[in-house]
Amino acid sequence: xxxxxxxxAEQPLVPGWATGTITLGCxxxxxQWDESVWVDDIRLMRELGVDLVAINIFGWAQLQPxxxxxxxxRLDRIMAMLHEAxxxxxxxxxxxxxxxxxARIHPETLPRFADGTLAWPxxxxxxxxxxxxxxxxxxxxxxxxxERYGDHPALAxxxxxxxxxxxxxxxxxxxxxxxxxxxxxxRYGTLDALNxxxxxxxxxxxxxxxxxxxxxxxxxxxxxxxxxxxxxRFSSDALLEHYRAExxxxxxxxxxxxxxxxxxxxxxxxxxxxxxxPHLDLIANDHYLxxxxxxxxxxxxxxxxxxxxxxxxxxxxxxxxSTSAVSWQPVNHAKREGELVRTALGHVARGADSICFFQWRxxxxxxxxxxxxxxxxxGTAGAGWAQSLELSALLDRLSPVVGTRVxxxxxxxxxxxxxxxxxxxxxxxxLLQYLPEAHRYHRALRSLxxxxxxxxxxxxxxxxxxxxxxTLYTLTDDDARAIADAAASGATVLITPFSxxxxxxxxxxxxxxxxxxxxxxxxxxxxxxxxxxxATVLLDSGRRARIWSEQVRVxxxxxxxxxxxxxxxxxxxxxxxxxxxxxxxxxxxxxxxxSVLALLRELCAEAGVPALEVGPDVDxxxxxxxxERFTFIINxxxxxxxxxxxxxxxxxxxxxEGSAVVPAGAVRVIASGRSDRGH
Numbered sequence: 001x002x003x004x005x006x007x008x009a010e011q012p013l014v015p016g017w018a019t020g021t022i023t024l025g026c027x028x029x030x031x032q033w034d035e036s037v038w039v040d041d042i043r044l045m046r047e048l049g050v051d052l053v054a055i056n057i058f059g060w061a062q063l064q065p066x067x068x069x070x071x072x073x074r075l076d077r078i079m080a081m082l083h084e085a086x087x088x089x090x091x092x093x094x095x096x097x098x099x100x101x102x103a104r105i106h107p108e109t110l111p112r113f114a115d116g117t118l119a120w121p122x123x124x125x126x127x128x129x130x131x132x133x134x135x136x137x138x139x140x141x142x143x144x145x146x147e148r149y150g151d152h153p154a155l156a157x158x159x160x161x162x163x164x165x166x167x168x169x170x171x172x173x174x175x176x177x178x179x180x181x182x183x184x185x186x187r188y189g190t191l192d193a194l195n196x197x198x199x200x201x202x203x204x205x206x207x208x209x210x211x212x213x214x215x216x217x218x219x220x221x222x223x224x225x226x227x228x229x230x231x232x233r234f235s236s237d238a239l240l241e242h243y244r245a246e247x248x249x250x251x252x253x254x255x256x257x258x259x260x261x262x263x264x265x266x267x268x269x270x271x272x273x274x275x276x277x278p279h280l281d282l283i284a285n286d287h288y289l290x291x292x293x294x295x296x297x298x299x300x301x302x303x304x305x306x307x308x309x310x311x312x313x314x315x316x317x318x319x320x321x322s323t324s325a326v327s328w329q330p331v332n333h334a335k336r337e338g339e340l341v342r343t344a345l346g347h348v349a350r351g352a353d354s355i356c357f358f359q360w361r362x363x364x365x366x367x368x369x370x371x372x373x374x375x376x377x378x379g380t381a382g383a384g385w386a387q388s389l390e391l392s393a394l395l396d397r398l399s400p401v402v403g404t405r406v407x408x409x410x411x412x413x414x415x416x417x418x419x420x421x422x423x424x425x426x427x428x429x430x431l432l433q434y435l436p437e438a439h440r441y442h443r444a445l446r447s448l449x450x451x452x453x454x455x456x457x458x459x460x461x462x463x464x465x466x467x468x469x470x471t472l473y474t475l476t477d478d479d480a481r482a483i484a485d486a487a488a489s490g491a492t493v494l495i496t497p498f499s500x501x502x503x504x505x506x507x508x509x510x511x512x513x514x515x516x517x518x519x520x521x522x523x524x525x526x527x528x529x530x531x532x533x534x535a536t537v538l539l540d541s542g543r544r545a546r547i548w549s550e551q552v553r554v555x556x557x558x559x560x561x562x563x564x565x566x567x568x569x570x571x572x573x574x575x576x577x578x579x580x581x582x583x584x585x586x587x588x589x590x591x592x593x594x595s596v597l598a599l600l601r602e603l604c605a606e607a608g609v610p611a612l613e614v615g616p617d618v619d620x621x622x623x624x625x626x627x628e629r630f631t632f633i634i635n636x637x638x639x640x641x642x643x644x645x646x647x648x649x650x651x652x653x654x655x656x657e658g659s660a661v662v663p664a665g666a667v668r669v670i671a672s673g674r675s676d677r678g679h
Contacts, residue, residue: 025052025356061099083154096162130179150254169270257281286320304350324372349632422473429530449612461486488580522556537566543595647672
């Protein structure tokens with residue numbers, strides 16, 4: 001092991017996000033370049049105004065090309081150069097992908113798919129999260145890193161691994177099987193309790209010994225949904241345990257904050273980040289525009305709001321995004337004129353005080369060589385570099401926003417575990433999916449100019465005027481009580497179909513659907529009546545719906561809309577029940593987008609939540625302090641918009657009187673005194 005490196009502390013040990021400015025950062029991979037390039041890179045970083053650089057994210061093979069001592073010589077030099085340039089470091093532990101020798105010497109560390117296929121090295125994250133051998137080798141590296149750099153004056157943040165679980169979240173090997181059994185023993189205590197929770201009386205699945213319990217490997221028929229749900233819980237916890245093992249080493253040897261980059265995105269669902277958030281000093285997210293989705297900008301807004309929820313409303317870090325195209329979608333679209341600024345400010349508006357990019361210099365080789373970068377392949381001569389300079393200058397002008405919080409009077413209850421369970425095998429319809437429903441209601445509120453806090457089940461909802469609960473299929477009694485309490489305290493609560501159906505063990509709640517919410521909504525669903533993929537149904541109000549309908553029996557609610565046709569014809573489709581000072585609404589179908597918008601417009605009016613009809617291509621979000629309000633207006637349209645707001649525009653440095661005209665593709669951030677109440 002190399003001896004610790006000591007440098008003079010000319011630069012204060014201050015996190016990059018606490019400097020009073022919006023941090024501009026990037027991933028840097030100096031191991032991909034000759035050291036002669038480093039000098040030019042750092043000069044250009046200073047020219048651009050880069051504050052924070054993430055290094056050693058994939059550095060293990062450079063530090064330890066063969067088993068044995070670590071070679072920190074090159075990492076020492078780049079750390080010293082960044083420090084001398086006044087650039088702080090987000091230092092990766094380097095454990096995200098092991099070097100090739102790991103699989104050769106310890107093939108038992110490799111993960112397996114559900115069908116038993118071995119996942120070979122050659123990509124990244126070729127390791128089993130439960131492997132004690134991998135854990136040992138990884139912690140040896142982390143210990144060496146912490147001892148060498150723990151008090152380095154350039155160090156602002158520890159970056160554990162990288163995108164944990166992006167490729168290896170679910171491992172079905174024998175090592176994982178043993179760890180799963182240990183996890184189950186801790187959760188249930190006895191085999192009888194496990195059999196009861198999983199309902200193993202069904203299909204002769206009762207376990208007589210712990211040794212018979214395996215991960216839910218590939219089977220010839222549908223598996224046990226409770227078994228699958230617990231395996232997903234275990235897998236999330238196994239990755240969190242790995243994070244915490246690295247975190248513990250770092251904290252024992254360094255006082256610098258510790259985090260990792262989460263993946264709050266539409267195509268990653270394997271971690272329950274509500275359980276991860278308390279262990280991160282700073283919530284950091286990776287987000288890229290996903291053109292596989294129908295509305296990538298709406299998904300960006302949802303992701304940013306959910307990331308802020310993980311941060312409990314505090315400012316958070318966008319640790320990775322792209323300046324333009326990515327390299328891993330079927331068609332990798334380049335960002336259009338002004339889109340870099342608009343998308344970056346989409347995150348800032350929703351609470352990010354740090355905007356960081358993958359990566360600094362575009363790679364010449366490897367799987368991401370066509371991924372965009374702050375310094376593109378064309379260098380500083382092209383439009384890409386000019387756009388990076390434009391964004392940096394704008395972020396500097398937004399310094400007054402740093403440390404403020406997003407103002408929201410509406411909340412949405414979101415659950416990764418409900419997402420897992422609702423989309424399991426043998427459900428009434430595979431067309432009803434969890435995340436698309438959450439996205440649709442969030443997108444409609446965004447179109448009304450309503451900002452949404454996304455919160456965990458069980459969160460105290462006091463102070464919110466509107467609460468939306470989309471497809472919350474599984475939840476505990478306490479979770480349901482928190483939602484009922486919100487209505488009783490004065491909130492307007494909306495519950496959508498397939499909510500409250502099962503308990504935390506994926507067992508049906510008896511007495512009629514929607515189990516946990518039956519009393520709250522004052523109605524019983526006697527039978528689900530899902531629709532064919534192409535079918536639509538008409539409601540008495542003229543609204544249209546698809547995918548889902550229900551046979552509803554009203555107990556103490558009023559009927560606000562009725563199915564005209566379809567398998568649930570003449571049955572209530574929308575109900576409302578007065579609850580204490582508030583109300584509980586229930587929709588028994590999947591309303592089309594126009595109908596969702598109309599319903600939420602009505603609910604906002606009832607809840608007293610101001611709505612502004614801005615449509616799906618405009619973001620309006622307020623960040624507030626005790627004395628100031630900053631209104632972000634992001635116009636993704638091809639024509640100008642006018643928004644009633646007055647104050648000083650931090651973007652154009654102009655005084656705005658009465659209303660702001662925002663040109664096509666432009667952004668405005670209007671600073672004004674705060675006179676109204678915020679959440």
